[in-house]
Amino acid sequence: MEQLSYATLEIMDYQGYSLKTAPERILQFGEGNFLRGFADYFIDVLNERCDLNAKVVLVNPTHRGKAERFNAQEGLYTVYLRGMENGVAQSKRRMVSSVSRCLSPYADFEGFLQTAQNPDMAFVLSNTTEAGIVYDEVCQLTDAPATAFPAKVTQWLYARFTHFGGAADAGVVFLPCELIDANGEALKSCVLRYAKQWQLPQTFAQWIETANTFCSTLVDRIVTGYPSDEADQLDVENGYIDRLATVGEPFANWVIEGPQWVGEALKLEGSGLPILICDDQGPYKKRKVRILNGAHTSTALAAYLMGYDIVRDCMADQTISAFLTQALEQEIMPVIDLPKEDLAHFASAVKDRFQNPYIDHKLLDISLNSVSKWRARVLPTILEYHAQFGTLPERLVFSFAALLAFYTGKEISGNSLLGCRDGASYPIIDNMEVLQFFAQHSQDDGFIHAVASHEAFWGCDLTAIPDFEATVTAHWRTIATQGLAVAMKAVVAD
Template sequence: MLTRKELNLPKYSEKVIQFGEGNFLRCFFDWQLDIINKNTDLNAGVAVVRPIDFDAVPLLDTQDGLYTAIIRGINESGQVVKDYTVISSINREIPIYKNFKEYLELAHNEHMRFIVSNTTEAGITFSSEDTYDDEPQATFPAKLTRLLHERFTVFNGDMTKGFILLPCELIDYNGEELKRVVLKYAELWNLGEEFTNWLINGNIWCSTLVDRIVTGYPRGEKEELEKELGYSDNFITTGEYFYLFVIQGPKDILTKELKLEGLNLNILIVDDLKPYKMRKVGILNGAHTAMVPVAYLYGIDTVREAMENDDLREFIESAIDEEIIPALDMDKKELEEFKDAVINRFKNPYVKHMLMDISLNSMAKYKSRILPQVLELNSRTGKLSKKLLFSLAALIRFYKGVRENGDAIQLRDDKHHLDMYKELWMTNNYNEIVKAVLGLENHWDTDLNKVEGMTDLVAKYLEMIDKVGVAKALKEVK
């Protein structure tokens, strides 16, 4: 069992309130904070708030707030790496449903400066059922509003006692959305104009983009890993080597207060997240979505296996180089470096990323992750994105519901899409199938048949894939 005394680890001064005790924040934010604490005088400890009424997992306090983060993957030099670190940035965990008073007392600590959260995409929500006097309120923003009002009251509206908020929920401009919902609660509860002004002007509401695959608790490997570690740890968390933390906010303030100057951390302070979101969606998510139907029909089940296949790896890399990067508005060198990191992530031997998991709702994913690049490249150059449209043809074939070896594909998408494909594939008329799919204006927000040459090209690819198979068809995509 881990203890600070045995490991000679300090307990830092509490400056961070963290909503969520899950694997992601512990392997992402708390891991980065641990590096900052060990290399600067930030001296920032975390008080974790368990925002749900859940007793099945014991409190982090049972291990003195300590746990091991195991970071594994392929580094910038192409080497397989594995790093073990005991993270000491967390001081304690407060179960809010049992210790609401202790939760509110966090607002009384004048040294508290940061609030971090990861309450899932559904966490930043509003409910008119929440009241000021609930102990606690149901939604995360309502709990937060109550805490912020406690802070405002205790320090008499002192503008210097506000927080820097760093929500990590996976929604666009999460800081702005969190502020909007908190202001809505302030209005619902009639907390006054002075408090509203303090919320807006006394706090820094940052939006963030977070990126790291966290594989979490290593159930199947725990015994083996504990032998390597030489100790027992019930809170081991595992994650990939790559990480990126993009924060939209005042660079001078955030760099100074987080002590980032001179540290080699992949934390970017920017004026606008949008280019980084487009880069991630286009290159990382887009490559995933383009890969799935092609690789799965090829007979492959995981991302790593796809990267070990020369034909598929070349297909994905050239799609990124020739059809995705040219459609994005960022520095080309920066985009190429991100692409190299993405390819290394795909090759990670420690992550078993199933293609069928990525395939969920592929119609919506193609629209949001790939179609913007297809249309942008066509607008800029007049050219068709052959590889990305080959992926669309493979996706249409994927929705036939059977692999080339005859095995059924467990399709997971909206019922109306599945019903449509079932009916279309009864015809086996490739041109009609493609025309119908590309003509889904309610889905694509346009009739893709109007893009010159697109219908014929996708139909040609679809016929090739269905008749001779993906492996042979791929060789015709140049």
């Protein structure tokens, strides 16, 4: 077999969609699995369905790039989407041809800057990890390149500003996909700081503000990466060797906070893609954090103590499944200000994702740093539900009792506190201050009060919430005497 390339596709008389040539209209910082299985996949679909007619230039954000591997395959790679859709297991394949090439600014800094001279360039994508959008005052305009991602962006923008004489129509749209709040605003702030630090013309700073659009985005899709265990078999099935293949789940959601003309520029109309342009991504972030992440955090610890290790396995348990459904429909969704149909569709997709037969999502992985996760993902719903309805959401309060049970342990080994399930120890991983607190108090008679009243964990005293401590204590007693399964069944409505 030959390595994947356009010549290989021609030899094998490939009948699927491919776009060999198109203007390079998108610059992308980051060549990792996520963007290739998410944004670049969408761009390929837009090219096919909506005639976007755009190619993506990948930029290695660090020294550890894979430019040679991408260029050897002429930017081509295969995406496999596997998971549940509407309760049915699905496995789909798409050969993606939206990428033109990959370059490293460390090996070819001038080539990197030359992309700024391209009049067709209209969008800049990025996923440089949560630590990527940071300001590092060490970076200088004369670096080749600057190390920090926002500094590279500033170098690129200044090259573009200079080449086009500050023309208003030379600005671009930024669509950062880093998992931080207000990622567009954060990137713009860093760029403006570099412009000031480097004493660049004030007209450049004004051009950044007026000619360029920095959109904050919210992204959601699990992309697990290269299928190393089955790569050889997949190559045989495809008829070509692909060293850039990546695997993801069918579900995806991309919320872009920006003007509607951004969607028009991307030719989204009629695409059928899960991409939304809106004025405020806040409600959609709340939907994701409360429904997806909140569902994980409120069920995972109890499910683990009930003997399960993998998310999809615990979803087959009728009690856990009913607990999750009732928590979503009766306690979480009622306090989210979005249309009921929208929330119901998202919640249904979440349950499909939890049952994905192709992803072994470990409950212990979900359990990492559960104290801060519970505070961010579950507690706000409890507070809003109580304020709105005057009662406590029973299942979410139960999840706090399950957290206490999971975090019960007295021995710290290395970076973890040791819990016990069915006579075997398991690692509880969190900040050391958290672990030390639980190790000190989990054997005390006043354990529940000590944890619930510890404001440093929750940002407030949970014992001040009417009936909270009493309700948790009742659940705790049932857990201690009859086990998690019986205790959870008791809070599941008939």
